[in-house]
Amino acid sequence: MNLEKVGARITKIMAQKGISLEVLAERTGLESGFLKRLQEEDIYPSLGPLLKIARSLGVRLGTFLDDQISEDPLIIRKSDRKGELSMLRAKDRPVASRFYSLGRGKTDRHMEPFFIELLPESGKEIKLSSHEGEEFIVVIDGEVEVVYGKKTHRLLAGDSIYYNSVVPHHVGSFGDSAASIYAVLYFPE
Structure with a gap:
């Protein structure tokens, strides 16, 4: 199971897409200091900012949560x-x-x-x-x-x-x- 934190996933996607912190801040309307803190610390913003980040990076919100692919039906005990x-x-x-x-x-x-x-x-x-x-x-x-x-x-x-x-x-x-x-x-x- 991949336990990669959301900040690490955001950083990885930004690198893959060649998007800087400043560009992401501009696209999302979020402060670059907030985004940097999100990348470096084990924190999550409320869903509003997280959704803005996902949309700006062109990914689903679930991209920050998924760690393994399952077949239907998905059961979480x-x-x-x-x-x-x-x-x-x-x-x-x-x-x-x-x-x-x-x-x-x-x-x-x-x-x-x-x-x-x-x-x-x-x-x-x-x-x-x-x-x-x-x-x-x-x-x-x-x-x-x-x-x-x-x-x-x-x-x-x-x-x-x-x-x-x-x-x-x-x-x-x-x-x-x-x-x-x-x-x-x-x-x-």
């Missing part, structure tokens, strides 16, 4: 899940969530399914993100707060939400306890 993505809240802030890809290895996929652990948020300053596509979320455990545009929704275990992810949004645990969700993201080709 709960015992085989590994915390592979830890998304930052903001610069120099603790990790906000842990993503476990449930589609890793299926190279012809059109959706990105995840099991996500949402960690309690310290401080209420949240940054909304937006990107092309749609998201479908089911709360498994805990209480989840979804900021969607100017509205805030609280979801409990068993609740779901489906939305257009072009609208600025944020998904996080509510209160002092962690929460867990299944999320399926769709990005148009």
Whole structure:
């Protein structure tokens, strides 16, 4: 199993395509300092910036997650899940969530399914993100707060939400306890 980190994969793809850090920053609208930090440290941005990077490099978001090719059907056992993505809240802030890809290895996929652990948020300053596509979320455990545009929704275990992810949004645990969700993201080709 290839455990190459997302920063290393981005660097490798940039080298293959002859794209400099400055060009990638210009194409994505992201700061070059942020991209350099992403390349050098074991961190993952939220899905919005990661999607911008994928699009700018001409690859699927899954390219940063895939480590082996599987045949249909793809089965991911709960015992085989590994915390592979830890998304930052903001610069120099603790990790906000842990993503476990449930589609890793299926190279012809059109959706990105995840099991996500949402960690309690310290401080209420949240940054909304937006990107092309749609998201479908089911709360498994805990209480989840979804900021969607100017509205805030609280979801409990068993609740779901489906939305257009072009609208600025944020998904996080509510209160002092962690929460867990299944999320399926769709990005148009």
